[in-house]
Amino acid sequence: MDLRQLRCFIAVADTLHFGRAAQRMDMLPASFGRQIKLLEDGLGSRLLVRTTRHVSLTAAGRRFLDGARDVVERADRLEKAFRDENEDRAAVLRIGAIDSAAAGLMPQLLPHLREVHPEIEVELFEQKTIRLIPRLLSGRLDIAIIRPPESSDPRLTFQHLFHETAVVAVPKGHRLAGRDALSVADMADEPLIVPDRRSRPHSHDLTMKLFLEAGQSARIVQIAEEKQTIVSLVGSGVGLAIVPKWASRLAVGGVAFVALSPPSAAVRDKLSLAAVWLRDTRHPARDAFLEVLHGKLAEIAATA
Template identity: 60%
Template sequence: MDLHQLRCFVAVAEELHFGRAAQRLGMLPSALGRHIRLLEEDLGSRLLARTTRNVALTEDGATLLDEARALLLQADDLAARFRAQGRQQTALLRVGAIDSAAAGLLPLLLHDFRERHPEIVVQLVEDKTIRLLPRLLSGRLDLAFVRPPESPDKRLEFLFLFHETVVVAVPARHPLARRDRLAIADLADQPLIVPERRSRPHSHDLTVKLFAEAGLQPRIAQLAEEKQTIINLVGAGLGAAIVPKWTARMATESVRFIPLDAQGAGGRDRLPLAAAWLHDARDAVRDRMLATLRAGLAAYAEQA
């Protein structure tokens, strides 16, 4: 006895007609009759009373019908669960992140997410906010960790996470590298390496505003687009830079990262980080990561 024979029997028992049952199953009546005979031989019992004009269930056939229906329903449910699990095992979540989030938040988040959902593959794309948001809108990303724009696109949903702490990157052999903390006044005469405003408006404006609050003018010696390039330029002795604390994970021996005096920095809330996704777009896999993010947000923020 196999499941296919049971399906054939249930179809005939419900239709009480071999022709209609065969049509329902997409097979020839002769093949259907053969499967019924094999089932009866296997069980050693007559299940159907057949004449040239009609088909009827025997007593054993009526008993088997209820059992067969329950067994087939259980088998279908089992198959559906395994198929769903198979889809989850190959589920792909496309996540974009700015560089500091990729270096700091994402390793923490992905560690927790992997423990909860080892079946989901996460594809990471590291880029700037101005390039990640269009990818969200076009459907090439499912979730992105970005600096929230001043004028958010209404097609996107934003979840503010926290503000990143900033530190000062200085050459390891610079006299300031021996300090435990630095204030903006300590950088008044230092050449600065600043991100281009077009690509990194938050980071660029941060340096300018910090100096303005201190009544000073920043001495911008170099503009650079990539955070790793900025760190390399600092390491080459071309200047200092104000960067997110998580940038320290990109460090080399030629660069030291020093906390910025909170009084001079005007507090920690300078570089906002947010999660973004398409508004009203249903995505169960994305929502699982958001749930993990919300659950661990307090712990992640403490390390920012």
């Protein structure tokens, strides 16, 4: 039995739904279910009754829940007290960032942060949202710039920053490459490259939702994970891709970037960036970073 297993069990007890509980923990359903099974196997008792439509606590599960909450809350208090004590000793700021933030936002922000706060040492860790949130919760990161998940963990504070602009990456020489703007209807029947939904749900769902709203079927011919790979595949003629505007800065030849029109609520929602950190924690370097970020936000958002 470990804290991760207890947190998973509490999430199920709170939601009575494995899917929503897995989202709250930012875990894949299979991994989440494995944690519950390990907990029950370790205790030698069944805590949950799960059918295809319903989840409920067993009598043992109800007895176990209060103790599990107490253990997790005491561990969180201990961690918070230790972290608060140590944050005053060093001005090291550990920032997590998804690719959009690492390539589009941080290069504009970090030079200004160094100018205003040269005493702050920044450690930058680039990864996907689904990997960054557990690092925040475990204290391995102080703040992260992410796509806000559909289900927010109550232990975290989320602050919306801005919405990025979506563009269409098109092979140069393609009949659509010379257009000023493209609609989803213009891309009907065109081969598309999309990210893997398991690791990049926001980027994947962006393309799918746009085509769904337009009453079109997305013709997916290739799934890839990294933006650099996706844009390179576009350049080699594999297909088109809907990507954030910052991807146009990648040094990939043979690709034209065309505006996506008309603007859609799906684009705005799926390309949202947010700052997130552990609730009720003190961190002077993080607060200084947020102050600099807010001062430059309008300028950065105008180019996103």
